[in-house]
Amino acid sequence: MRKERQKRTLQLALWTWTWVATLAIATFGPIFFWDGNSTWTALAIGFNLLIGILMILANRKLFNHYDELERKIHLEAMGLTLGAVVVVGLSYSLLGQSNIISSKAEISQLILFLGVFHIIVLGINRKRYL
Amino acid sequence: MKNKVLELRKSKGLTQEQLADIIGVSRQTINAIEKEKFDPSLPTAFKMAKLFQVPIEGFFFYEEVK
Numbered sequence: 001m002r003k004e005r006q007k008r009t010l011q012l013a014l015w016t017w018t019w020v021a022t023l024a025i026a027t028f029g030p031i032f033f034w035d036g037n038s039t040w041t042a043l044a045i046g047f048n049l050l051i052g053i054l055m056i057l058a059n060r061k062l063f064n065h066y067d068e069l070e071r072k073i074h075l076e077a078m079g080l081t082l083g084a085v086v087v088v089g090l091s092y093s094l095l096g097q098s099n100i101i102s103s104k105a106e107i108s109q110l111i112l113f114l115g116v117f118h119i120i121v122l123g124i125n126r127k128r129y130l
Numbered sequence: 131m132k133n134k135v136l137e138l139r140k141s142k143g144l145t146q147e148q149l150a151d152i153i154g155v156s157r158q159t160i161n162a163i164e165k166e167k168f169d170p171s172l173p174t175a176f177k178m179a180k181l182f183q184v185p186i187e188g189f190f191f192y193e194e195v196k
Contacts, residue, residue, distance in 0.1 A: 001151070068171050069159040129167050130158045 008062040015055040022048040073125045081118040088113060134189040136164040138182045153177045 025033075026044040034040040066074065089110050096105030139149050139160075146164070150157045153174055162168035169190075170178070179186045 001154075067155040067159050068174065069162055069168050070156065072168070129162050 005062075005065055008058070008065050012055070012058040012062050015051065015058040019048065019051045019055045022051045069129060073122070073129055077118060077121040077125050080121050081114060084117050085110060085114050131169045132166060132191040132193065133163065135160070135178065138178075138184065138189055139164070142182065149181075152181060 022044070026041070026048045029044050030036045030041045063071070063074065092101075092105050092110070095101045096103075139146070142149075144152075146157045146160045150160045153160070154177070155170075155174060159168065159170070163170055175186050175190060178189070182189065
């Protein structure tokens with residue numbers, strides 16, 4: 001059971017790193033490698049999307065290996081994160097549209113919030129149950 | 131929910147790790163059940179009942195919240 005868990009975790013880590021690498025290529029490629037050629041950019045984005053789907057499938061494979069308590073911990077954390085991202089994201093977007101905040105509301109800031117919030121909730125949940 | 135899993139596990143001479151392997155859950159889950167922080171699913175409770183040879187109601191005690 002432990003070896004299978006390690007295998008699935010490693011697979012997810014590899015797909016995640018590959019996805020991050022292809023995201024970097026799709027982001028910086030047009031500037032540094034192919035001088036804004038739209039065909040190459042579309043190919044890079046398409047490839048990044050494909051790798052992203054494979055990363056999600058690897059995540060599902062790992063999740064299916066969790067036992068009932070681990071699933072409860074992760075599902076609660078995911079549910080809270082989803083709710084927080086929708087609520088905070090929309091409020092943040094409204095603040096941006098109303099020019100109440102000086103900086104432009106960026107999706108990357110929301111992703112950062114999602115990551116940090118999820119880690120915190122996961123930590124709290126693990127402390128609650130384990 | 132109150133339970134006697136710790137007592138029954140010890141009477142069988144099993145460690146948390148061994149019980150977890152038999153039931154098919156993680157050691158942390160067994161620990162959380164014993165500490166009454168987590169109520170297991172019905173399949174897990176049935177597996178325990180079969181292993182301990184005790185009916186479920188013999189080691190899980192439901193208490194109505196008033």
